[in-house]
Amino acid sequence: MTNSAEQLSALSILLSSLLLLVGLFFFIAGSIGMLRFPDSFSRLHAVTKADSLGLGSIVAGLMFYGDLWQNLLLLLIWLLVMASGSVSCQLLARFAKTQQDKA
Amino acid sequence: MSLLLFDTALCLLLLALALASMLSRQLVNAVMLYIAFGLMMALAWARLAAPDLALAEAAIGAGLTGALCFSALARQQLDITAAALSWPQRLWPATFVVLMLGGILAALLQLPSVASPLVAVAQAELINSGVSHPVTAVLLNFRSWDTLLELVVLLLALLGALPVAPAEKSATSWSLGLSWSRLLAPMVILLAGYLLWAGASQPGGAFQAGVLLAAGAVVLRLNQQLNWLSWCNFWVRLLVVAGIAVFVLVALLALWLTPANVDAVWLSWPPLLAGGIILLIEVFATLAIASTLTLLVVGEPAPQHNRTESV
Amino acid sequence: MTELSMTELSPQLLLYIATAACLFAIGVYGFIVGPQTLRRILALNIISAGIFMLMVVLAYRGLANGQARASPDPVLHALILTGLVVAVSATAFALALLGRLKQTQASPEHQP
Numbered sequence: 001m002t003n004s005a006e007q008l009s010a011l012s013i014l015l016s017s018l019l020l021l022v023g024l025f026f027f028i029a030g031s032i033g034m035l036r037f038p039d040s041f042s043r044l045h046a047v048t049k050a051d052s053l054g055l056g057s058i059v060a061g062l063m064f065y066g067d068l069w070q071n072l073l074l075l076l077i078w079l080l081v082m083a084s085g086s087v088s089c090q091l092l093a094r095f096a097k098t099q100q101d102k103a
Numbered sequence: 104m105s106l107l108l109f110d111t112a113l114c115l116l117l118l119a120l121a122l123a124s125m126l127s128r129q130l131v132n133a134v135m136l137y138i139a140f141g142l143m144m145a146l147a148w149a150r151l152a153a154p155d156l157a158l159a160e161a162a163i164g165a166g167l168t169g170a171l172c173f174s175a176l177a178r179q180q181l182d183i184t185a186a187a188l189s190w191p192q193r194l195w196p197a198t199f200v201v202l203m204l205g206g207i208l209a210a211l212l213q214l215p216s217v218a219s220p221l222v223a224v225a226q227a228e229l230i231n232s233g234v235s236h237p238v239t240a241v242l243l244n245f246r247s248w249d250t251l252l253e254l255v256v257l258l259l260a261l262l263g264a265l266p267v268a269p270a271e272k273s274a275t276s277w278s279l280g281l282s283w284s285r286l287l288a289p290m291v292i293l294l295a296g297y298l299l300w301a302g303a304s305q306p307g308g309a310f311q312a313g314v315l316l317a318a319g320a321v322v323l324r325l326n327q328q329l330n331w332l333s334w335c336n337f338w339v340r341l342l343v344v345a346g347i348a349v350f351v352l353v354a355l356l357a358l359w360l361t362p363a364n365v366d367a368v369w370l371s372w373p374p375l376l377a378g379g380i381i382l383l384i385e386v387f388a389t390l391a392i393a394s395t396l397t398l399l400v401v402g403e404p405a406p407q408h409n410r411t412e413s414v
Numbered sequence: 415m416t417e418l419s420m421t422e423l424s425p426q427l428l429l430y431i432a433t434a435a436c437l438f439a440i441g442v443y444g445f446i447v448g449p450q451t452l453r454r455i456l457a458l459n460i461i462s463a464g465i466f467m468l469m470v471v472l473a474y475r476g477l478a479n480g481q482a483r484a485s486p487d488p489v490l491h492a493l494i495l496t497g498l499v500v501a502v503s504a505t506a507f508a509l510a511l512l513g514r515l516k517q518t519q520a521s522p523e524h525q526p
Contacts, residue, residue: 087283094277110426114433121437121460125444130452137456144463151430151470153491156498163502168459171502175452175509178516188447196446204439211431211468218476221489237488238495246492253496260503264510269517310495392499399506 012064019061026054040096048089052082110150117143128187134176138169154306155238158298159314166318170325170400178269233377234303242308243381247350247370250309254346254388257395261343264399265334276327284326291319299389303378309385313392320397332397339394346391350384430471437464451515455508462501466494 008016033046059078063071120143124136141164148157225237225245232240242250295312302308323329332339354370357380361373372380441461448454473487 083283087279090279091277107426107429110429114429117433118436118440121440121463125440125448125453125457125460130450133453133456137459140460140463144467147430147467148470151467151474152486153470153473153494155491155495156466156470159495159498163498167502168505171506171509172452172456175513178513188449193447196443200439200443200446203442204435207435207438208432211435214472214475216475219487219489222476222487225488237485238491241488241492242495246489249493249496253500256500257503260507264507267514268510269513308495310499314499396499396502396506399503399510 008064016061016064019057023054023056023058023061026050026057030054041093044089044093044096048085052085055081113143113147113150117147131176134169134172137172138165141165141168155308155311158306158311162311162314162318167314167321167396167400170321174400231374231377233372233374233379233381236302236304236306236308238306239302239308239381242310243384244372244377247354247384250388251347251350251354251370254350254391257392258343258347261395261399276325281326281328284322284328288319288323291315295319295389295393299385302385303382309388310392312385313389314396316389316393317396317400320393321400324397324401332394332401334398339398342390342394343398344391346388349387353380353384427471427474430467434464434467434471437461437467440464451512452509455505455512458508459501459505462497466497469494 027050030047030050033050034043037043037046056078059074063074066074117140120136120140124133124140127133127136141160144164145157145161148154148160225241228245229235229237229240232244234240234244295316298307298315299309299312300307302312320329320332324332334340357372357376358369360376438461441457441459441464444457444460445454448457469490470486473490475487
């Protein structure tokens with residue numbers, strides 16, 4: 001990691017750090033939203049959307065350090081996590097909706 | 104330094120999750136916190152340079168145990184909220200546990216920090232084992248008794264759980280979950296096959312591949328797929344037993360193939376054939392572990408006529 | 415040969431040893447206190463996680479004081495791998511028993 005970091009230009013390091021920080025910000029915002037929002041729908045909204053964006057920007061920030069193959073794997077991870085996140089969000093929202101209709 | 108910071112954060116998080124899971128009033132919260140704890144454990148294994156364990160734990164801790172505990176929760180609707188405990192009821196166990204913790208820590212720090220002599224033996228014998236990844240060599244060559252008996256334990260657990268498992272509640276599937284699980288299935292099979300093959304030289308092997316396959320099969324079963332995968336099916340029963348059967352057959356074959364001038368030892372492979380033997384055993388062990396764990400987790404939908412008789 | 419004790423290990427490993435012991439203690443506390451059976455099963459799993467973590471740290475012994483070895487003890491790793499699978503199958507068996515117990519308690523008139 002340190003070797004490849006030394007080879008990077010200052011601009012790349014700046015960009016990558018910026019992307020990582022933006023990702024962290026979205027993760028924190030999503031977590032705060034999950035803790036503070038009143039009902040389950042808005043919590044789901046906060047956590048899935050903000051986390052997909054946060055993960056995307058963290059993956060983009062990390063891609064400055066990897067070679068082509070590692071970057072492809074990172075992209076695959078991002079796609080899989082995003083897809084499974086949205087599927088489980090839909091499932092949870094459907095469950096919450098049926099509970100709400102029952103009550 | 105930054106890694107030490109990360110380790111500290113990870114350890115604190117693990118402890119907080121475990122404590123919260125034990126102390127939370129609601130059982131549902133306890134189960135959710137435990138699943139998060141399992142995921143974090145996978146991270147801790149990766150940090151402790153145990154990638155084999157991280158792979159297995161990620162599939163077990165996050166997938167199988169979660170599905171198991173949630174189906175158990177769904178079954179028991181009674182007394183989900185516990186009555187509050189009084190202070191003495193909490194204080195005395197806590198005192199005992201803290202005293203015990205002090206004793207354990209004191210004892211642990213006095214352990215000699217020399218490696219066990221088995222390490223050197225394992226390293227020296229690695230060339231003759233047929234594989235180049237030491238963990239796989241230990242599992243399927245040096246200590247194959249463990250693996251054989253572990254398969255027996257799995258089978259015993261399944262045989263014990265099948266007669267007592269309560270009837271599943273009928274669940275409904277949904278098209279999005281269904282299509283997502285169908286999309287995941289080939290990826291899981293590909294990954295499990297890779298893990299099985301990679302186990303000869305890298306982290307991976309029968310256990311990780313089997314656990315991963317089981318996690319994928321559980322997801323499919325929860326979406327009303329793979330309905331042939333039940334104990335009623337003869338071929339599934341054959342698959343469950345195949346791990347042990349192939350293991351024992353191969354061991355007998357290896358005994359028979361041993362040249363006359365060498366001492367025949369039960370469960371020791373001839374060095375020339377060891378690679379092929381290990382791969383053969385691993386393939387069937389993977390299938391057996393996967394099917395056994397799936398049946399253990401998803402349970403058996405009780406036959407319709409039995410259910411009507413009992414009601 | 416001088417007997418080195420575990421205090422010679424790196425601070426990270428000491429941290430993990432302490433975490434493992436604490437996890438074990440938390441599990442024991444939950445096992446004693448937890449009123450529901452499901453929580454006791456979870457507590458057993460936490461105890462086993464603590465023990466496995468302890469074994470992984472013990473697999474590092476000999477790496478710290480300059481013996482020529484590249485990787486941690488593979489024997490312990492293999493044992494833990496076996497243990498993980500056995501633990502999950504035991505949990506499944508316990509949960510099946512628990513489920514049947516609850517079912518029987520819920521419908522006493524259906525008992526033979």
